[in-house]
Amino acid sequence: MNPQILGVVVMFVATLLLAVPLGKYIAKVYSGGRTWTDVIFNPIEKLFYKVSRIDPVREMNWKQSLVALLTLNLIWFLWAMFCLLNQSWLPMNPDHNPNMTPDLAFNTAVSFLVNCNLQDYSGETGLSYFSQVFGLMFLQFASAGTGMAAAAVVFNALKDRTTDKLGNFYDFFLKSCTRILLPICILIATIHLFEGTPMTFKGIDNVMSVQGDTMHVSRGPVAAFVAIKHLGTNGGGFFGANSAHPFENPNYLSNIVQMVAQILIPFAMVFAFGFYCNKRRLAWVFWGVMTVGFLILVIPAIQAEVHGNPYIAKMGISQPGGNMEGKEVRFGATASAFWSIATTVISTGSVNGMHDSFMPVSGMNMLLGMMINSFYGGVGVGFLNFFIYVILAVFIGGLMVGRTPEFLGKKIEAKEMKIAMIIALFHPFLILAFTAIASYFTAHDTNMGWWFADAAGKHNASGWLNNPSYDGFSEMLYQYTSCSANNGSGFEGLADNNPFWNITAGIVLLFSRFLPIIGPVAIAGLLASKKFIPAGSGTLKTDTGTFGLLVFAVKVIIAALAFFPALALGPIAEWMKMH
Amino acid sequence: MKKEIIPSLILTILCILFFSGVYPVVMWGIAQAAPNKGEGFTIKDSNGKYYYENIGQKFSDDKYFWSRPSAVNYNAAGSGGSNKGPDNPDYLAQVQATIDTFMKHNPDINKADIPSDMVTASGSGLDPHISVEGAEVQVARVAKARGLDKNKVEALVKAHIEGPVMGMGPDRINVLKLNIDLDNLK
Numbered sequence: 001m002n003p004q005i006l007g008v009v010v011m012f013v014a015t016l017l018l019a020v021p022l023g024k025y026i027a028k029v030y031s032g033g034r035t036w037t038d039v040i041f042n043p044i045e046k047l048f049y050k051v052s053r054i055d056p057v058r059e060m061n062w063k064q065s066l067v068a069l070l071t072l073n074l075i076w077f078l079w080a081m082f083c084l085l086n087q088s089w090l091p092m093n094p095d096h097n098p099n100m101t102p103d104l105a106f107n108t109a110v111s112f113l114v115n116c117n118l119q120d121y122s123g124e125t126g127l128s129y130f131s132q133v134f135g136l137m138f139l140q141f142a143s144a145g146t147g148m149a150a151a152a153v154v155f156n157a158l159k160d161r162t163t164d165k166l167g168n169f170y171d172f173f174l175k176s177c178t179r180i181l182l183p184i185c186i187l188i189a190t191i192h193l194f195e196g197t198p199m200t201f202k203g204i205d206n207v208m209s210v211q212g213d214t215m216h217v218s219r220g221p222v223a224a225f226v227a228i229k230h231l232g233t234n235g236g237g238f239f240g241a242n243s244a245h246p247f248e249n250p251n252y253l254s255n256i257v258q259m260v261a262q263i264l265i266p267f268a269m270v271f272a273f274g275f276y277c278n279k280r281r282l283a284w285v286f287w288g289v290m291t292v293g294f295l296i297l298v299i300p301a302i303q304a305e306v307h308g309n310p311y312i313a314k315m316g317i318s319q320p321g322g323n324m325e326g327k328e329v330r331f332g333a334t335a336s337a338f339w340s341i342a343t344t345v346i347s348t349g350s351v352n353g354m355h356d357s358f359m360p361v362s363g364m365n366m367l368l369g370m371m372i373n374s375f376y377g378g379v380g381v382g383f384l385n386f387f388i389y390v391i392l393a394v395f396i397g398g399l400m401v402g403r404t405p406e407f408l409g410k411k412i413e414a415k416e417m418k419i420a421m422i423i424a425l426f427h428p429f430l431i432l433a434f435t436a437i438a439s440y441f442t443a444h445d446t447n448m449g450w451w452f453a454d455a456a457g458k459h460n461a462s463g464w465l466n467n468p469s470y471d472g473f474s475e476m477l478y479q480y481t482s483c484s485a486n487n488g489s490g491f492e493g494l495a496d497n498n499p500f501w502n503i504t505a506g507i508v509l510l511f512s513r514f515l516p517i518i519g520p521v522a523i524a525g526l527l528a529s530k531k532f533i534p535a536g537s538g539t540l541k542t543d544t545g546t547f548g549l550l551v552f553a554v555k556v557i558i559a560a561l562a563f564f565p566a567l568a569l570g571p572i573a574e575w576m577k578m579h
Numbered sequence: 580m581k582k583e584i585i586p587s588l589i590l591t592i593l594c595i596l597f598f599s600g601v602y603p604v605v606m607w608g609i610a611q612a613a614p615n616k617g618e619g620f621t622i623k624d625s626n627g628k629y630y631y632e633n634i635g636q637k638f639s640d641d642k643y644f645w646s647r648p649s650a651v652n653y654n655a656a657g658s659g660g661s662n663k664g665p666d667n668p669d670y671l672a673q674v675q676a677t678i679d680t681f682m683k684h685n686p687d688i689n690k691a692d693i694p695s696d697m698v699t700a701s702g703s704g705l706d707p708h709i710s711v712e713g714a715e716v717q718v719a720r721v722a723k724a725r726g727l728d729k730n731k732v733e734a735l736v737k738a739h740i741e742g743p744v745m746g747m748g749p750d751r752i753n754v755l756k757l758n759i760d761l762d763n764l765k
Contacts, residue, residue: 316678472664
């Protein structure tokens with residue numbers, strides 16, 4: 001087999017083989033069963049609960065869980081703002097990087113809080129090591145733990161029983177961080193240390209190049225950061241170039257480890273649901289739907305990148321490596337194309353190549369991955385997004401067979417449907433409304449005043465695009481899609497470090513994180529308190545291929561109706577121009 | 580919400596100490612056992628000068644194998660790509676100009692032998708590698724500039740090909756390592 005194709009097949013299969021046992025382990029952690037990690041973490045967690053006066057066995061209902069979630073998040077946001085606005089005098093700043101501007105700090109704090117990790121700065125020059133480690137890396141753990149804990153609440157609500165007691169949110173959160181994220185992070189970071197990723201608190205090193213030029217080489221505590229960055233589907237890079245940077249991702253092996261790390265928990269959460277609720281067949285149906293969607297997006301992208309850029313072919317040179325603009329030789333076009341789709345269907349948003357320079361087909365598929373946002377999806381929240389589509393599919397399926405829609409023995413009624421519809425439609429609404437506003441300013445070349453100035457000090461709105469016409473439109477569409485999907489990758493040609501983009505993106509981020517958590521948790525909480533009806537002969541079976549197809553169709557129809565016009569103006573138009 | 584604030588606040592402080600304090604220190608401890616104590620892999624030339632083996636360098640002299648074009652000019656205090664779209668006319672003109680420069684410095688080659696990685700910028704701007712084709716197309720120029728036998732340079736290139744890792748990934752050549760060994764070639 002072609003060694004590059006073999007590479008991506010190995011990444012996928014290895015992830016699956018690891019995800020099933022990990023899912024079993026996660027289910028055990030959430031149900032309070034005994035695990036091998038008890039020895040280390042029982043005393044630590046006990047201490048944490050004692051000092052913070054939390055009773056980990058106090059059961060909460062869905063509203064109390066959400067209150068705890070939002071309180072924690074508010075405190076974390078304030079902490080991150082404090083770090084970013086004061087980093088110049090705080091310790092661990094060997095390169096003397098300045099404080100962030102308030103709009104950039106707002107964008108960065110929100111973006112790491114919501115697991116998006118959009119980065120309008122470059123790590124080398126924009127952050128101190130204190131901000132990286134104590135501000136952002138902490139949020140990478142905490143936001144991932146939040147998503148997983150919310151999913152755990154939903155799992156708990158979907159068991160075959162009637163209750164309003166859905167476990168203790170703090171306990172779900174802390175255990176997600178200590179028993180699931182931390183041990184795997186230590187493993188991943190250790191592998192990286194021996195592959196060439198730095199883990200030092202020393203600043204820039206000045207060395208002479210072979211030719212005699214002076215070079216400044218940025219370093220930092222990268223290995224610890226890069227592990228949670230991927231495992232928690234955060235995606236925010238230590239360096240500006242993210243996982244394309246040769247320190248952050250030194251070779252093909254580290255690339256495989258990072259790829260597996262980022263899809264691992266999104267896979268495992270689906271299986272964890274199966275083990276936790278004893279619905280293993282249904283979990284495989286869910287995973288199957290997600291995988292079909294992923295493959296439909298990833299195969300054309302690999303093809304397009306390996307084939308290369310037709311305009312460059314016309315110049316008479318060869319493209320043995322495919323479209324190499326914005327890509328690294330050590331990964332090659334195949335692994336970079338695979339990464340670009342994997343990172344967008346789950347909500348990581350880390351990159352090992354620059355998405356703006358990918359071919360239009362790949363760009364469109366990245367956008368679709370984020371628009372649908374639940375072909376696997378981010379840690380915890382991917383499952384929650386998928387759950388919304390399941391509710392919609394159950395409702396439509398129920399109408400088709402002419403029975404009251406039921407899911408796992410609970411009736412789906414008007415209230416649940418309303419919430420599901422609002423969540424499903426809010427995502428396209430945020431993306432399209434904000435893209436429309438930005439496009440309006442661009443098309444009219446509006447003078448943006450305080451809100452925007454380009455490098456030359458001009459305030460014209462068109463100055464924020466690095467590429468003209470369709471690709472320029474795609475840059476704006478991509479930015480808001482990435483925000484609304486809490487993804488964090490970008491068509492980085494967009495000049496996004498200015499009040500207009502920092503603030504509008506920050507607003508989209510906040511809405512698109514918390515509503516899609518509140519909605520599914522509320523639905524699950526409402527369902528949990530309903531009477532449990534055992535499955536009868538007329539019940540719509542959900543653990544079948546037919547139901548999988550129905551879920552898939554619902555996703556495709558919603559995405560196609562909502563997003564096709566926007567895609568037609570961006571990547572589709574660009575593709576037509578090139579062929 | 581009120582009664583959740585104090586427990587949440589204390590839990591947050593403990594978590595910050597644990598995940599941002601203990602975890603990085605543990606990793607830093609493990610790093611002391613890693614090559615170069617986790618400060619980035621280095622490599623020395625025959626004069627004892629050290630370089631970062633994973634950070635690409637700018638080579639523009641005819642007697643060295645060139646690296647790929649870089650959007651940050653190989654200044655490793657930052658990193659990044661060109662972010663140019665594949666059909667951007669400015670970008671395509673820039674690629675054409677890079678091809679023309681390349682042809683001027685390598686007059687003996689066929690244009691069709693230039694691989695695209697030699698005329699396109701990498702994602703990090705610090706790519707330490709070029710493709711095997713990218714090295715081979717420069718052999719004639721380097722040999723001529725140094726007055727070396729072409730076969731000898733060719734053999735050096737062959738010796739520097741790094742193949743797939745456990746059967747996976749592309750062939751590539753680390754330009755820095757190649758050029759250091761080139762300087763040692765008599």
